[in-house]
Each structure stands twice: as C-alpha cells, then as structure tokens.
C-alpha cells in the first residue's frame with residue numbers, strides 16, 4: 063500500500079535543517095521513518111544542505127581557528143569521556159484496548175515520554191507525549207466507529223496515521239499518511255470498521271463548529287491539547 | 288500534503304575533488320573507529336573544524352556558541368565514528384547532521400530543562416541500537432522470519448522471489464532489481480505488496 067499523503071518539500075527541508083519545533087520534528091520524523099520516498103528526499107536534502115553549509119567553504123580553512131585553538135580543542139576532545147548519558151531503551155510495542163501496535167523508530171525512541179491514556183468523548187482515547195516545557199504531541203486512538211465532532215484548528219495541526227485508517231470529508235488516510243490542516247478547514251474525522259492510531263501536533267485547542275458539539279468548545283482544551 | 292515530486296539525485300554531480308575528499312574522510316573515520324587513531328582524528332579535525340566554525344558563526348552570530356558547536360560536534364565524531372555508515376551517505380553529510388542536532392539543542396539551551404527532548408531523540412542518528420528502517424512498520428522482522436515459510440507459499444511467484452532474495456539472501460532492493468533485470472520501482476512495489484499480503488494472511492489467521 064502506497065502512502066499517498068506526504069509532508070510538502072518545504073516542510074521536509076525545514077525538518078532536515080532542524081528548523082521545525084520539536085513537536086513538528088517528531089511528527090515529520092515519524093512519517094520519514096515510515097516512508098521510503100521521503101527518507102530518500104531527506105537524504106538528498108541533507109546532502110544538499112551539507113554541500114551549501116560545509117563543503118562549499120573550501121577557502122576558509124586557515125583564516126579562522128588558530129593553531130593553538132585547534133590544539134586546545136583537540137586536547138579537550140581526547141580527554142572527554144564518551145558521553146553515554148544512558149538513553150531510554152526504545153520500546154516499539156504499544157498496547158492499548160487489547161491491541162498491540164508497533165511504533166516506528168523515532169516514536170519508539172520516545173516511548174518513555176508517552177503519558178497516561180485517558181478516554182475522551184465517544185470512542186476516543188488520548189495520551190500526551192511530552193516534549194519540552196509546555197509542548198506536547200498527542201497520540202490519539204480512535205476505536206472502530208469513532209467520530210470527532212466537526213471542528214477547525216486554530217493553529218496548524220499535523221496528523222500522522224501510525225496504524226489503521228480514518229477518513230474525513232475529503233479523503234481516507236492510512237498507515238504513514240501525513241495530513242497538515244490549517245485553520246481555514248473544518249473537518250470531521252471518523253473511523254468505520256477499523257480502528258486507528260494517530261500522532262498529532264496541535265498548536266491550539268480545537269474549535270468545534272457544528273450543532274450541539276459547539277457546547278464542547280469551553281472544554282475543548284480538556285480533550286485535545 | 289503535496290505529492291512528493293520527482294527530483295534529481297545530487298550524487299551524480301559530485302566532482303572528482305569532492306569524491307576524493309569524501310573517500311579520504313571515510314578512510315579517516317574508519318581508522319578512528321577501528322584504532323582510536325588520534326592522528327587520523329587530528330587530520331579529520333583540521334578538515335572539518337573550520338567549516339563547522341564558519342557554519343556555526345553564521346547560525347549563531349556568536350563566537351563562543353560557534354566554538355561550542357564545533358567542539359561538541361567533533362567530540363561526537365571522535366566517540367561515535369563507528370556509527371558512520373558509508374553506504375548511507377558521505378562523511379561530510381554525516382558530520383553535518385551531527386552539527387544540525389547540536390545546533391538544535393544549543394538554540395534551546397537557555398530554556399531547556401532536564402527532561403526536555405533533545406535532538407538525539409528526534410533524529411536518532413547516533414543511536415547504538417542498529418534499528419533497521421527497511422521493513423520498519425510493515426512487519427516485524429523476527430515475526431516475518433519465523434512465520435513466513437508457511438504463509439509465503441501463498442504469495443504469487445513474482446512476489447515470493449523478491450521476498451526470498453531480500454529476506455533470506457539479504458540482498459538490497461537494488462541488487463534484486465539488477466539480478467532479475469526488473470526496474471527498482473517494480474521491486475519496491477512487489478516487496479510492499481508481498482509484505483501487505485503476508486500481513487493480511489498472518490492477521491486473518493490470528
């Protein structure tokens with residue numbers, strides 16, 4: 063099955079340069095883990111960035127760091143110990159509601175950041191993935207037959223399907239599909255017969271737009287943050 | 288969410304000088320990894336430190352932070368040289384991605400708290416775990432090896448041959464493409480289809 067929805071090239075470029083937020087880097091990076099096409103593109107972009115930022119500078123050599131600066135730094139490096147700040151062991155299995163999901167690499171490396179699952183409206187579950195001061199992404203699990211009330215996004219939201227399938231008014235999204243939503247678009251994600259695990263960034267709370275679900279707005283930051 | 292458009296490979300456009308420089312750097316890295324050679328590292332350092340310094344100065348506009356980036360990047364190169372994989376890209380690209388990660392962390396340093404995420408967690412390029420990305424999400428590799436023989440008979444011939452060469456003979460998709468005289472794209476789609484089929488067979492059987 064082909065992944066049909068990818069991050070745009072400028073987003074991949076910012077990802078490779080290290081210019082995205084931690085949350086967006088995590089979501090784009092997880093897509094890249096799942097997507098050979100984008101992995102290839104990122105390799106090419108990194109190579110290009112390297113050519114522009116490092117390789118192009120053939121002439122600078124002698125003009126900058128002095129001999130003594132170099133020697134000093136070399137000495138410090140040889141004296142340093144291998145920085146084995148023991149990273150958390152990657153855990154690529156996620157169990158939820160009797161289901162086992164295999165997490166892609168970048169997400170598996172951050173599994174220790176996944177917080178408690180809590181049940182939201184309908185057939186939805188959410189677990190925060192805390193990145194840094196005040197920032198997080200969310201893992202969202204939609205059981206079969208789940209429906210998120212129609213809403214818009216006040217900020218830019220990226221959603222990545224880790225496993226399963228969901229659809230909105232526009233299309234159907236499956237494993238690896240990356241969806242970028244902007245504030246101008248309302249949508250109503252739902253699952254049919256299958257369930258779906260997604261990873262989503264959210265800059266601002268959802269804004270519910272239709273009928274009775276508007277009553278949820280005052281509480282929306284409790285649902286998706 | 289645009290479709291990824293076709294783009295040209297940059298590798299073909301490398302000049303001879305660049306290729307020579309890349310070979311030289313790769314050789315130095317392997318000496319560092321194998322013998323902990325300080326001489327090889329010093330030579331590599333003289334090749335890259337000024338470039339890194341120039342990159343960092345433009346990024347930070349601050350001499351001291353720029354020197355920090357050079358030192359931290361090259362410290363990683365010294366200790367992690369064994370993680371450089373020549374088949375994945377050039378030495379300078381590898382060093383650049385390390386510098387990119389250091390820059391990401393340095394930019395957040397003032398605000399950073401103890402448990403905050405670091406670039407190494409976002410781009411696990413220096414992870415000792417040698418996680419393969421090749422069939423990554425499609426199927427767990429061990430499960431594949433254990434359960435494959437039974438289900439595998441149910442695959443169409445064309446797909447089975449590809450899976451056999453990749454997972455049993457350990458060939459790359461490019462090698463399979465060359466061996467069978469079939470375009471790489473076809474090999475990729477056969478692999479994908481076969482893995483999907485296998486996944487369905489295994490799941491249905493649960």
Ligand SMILES: [Zn+2]
Nearest residue numbers: 068097099100
């Ligand atoms: Zn992609």
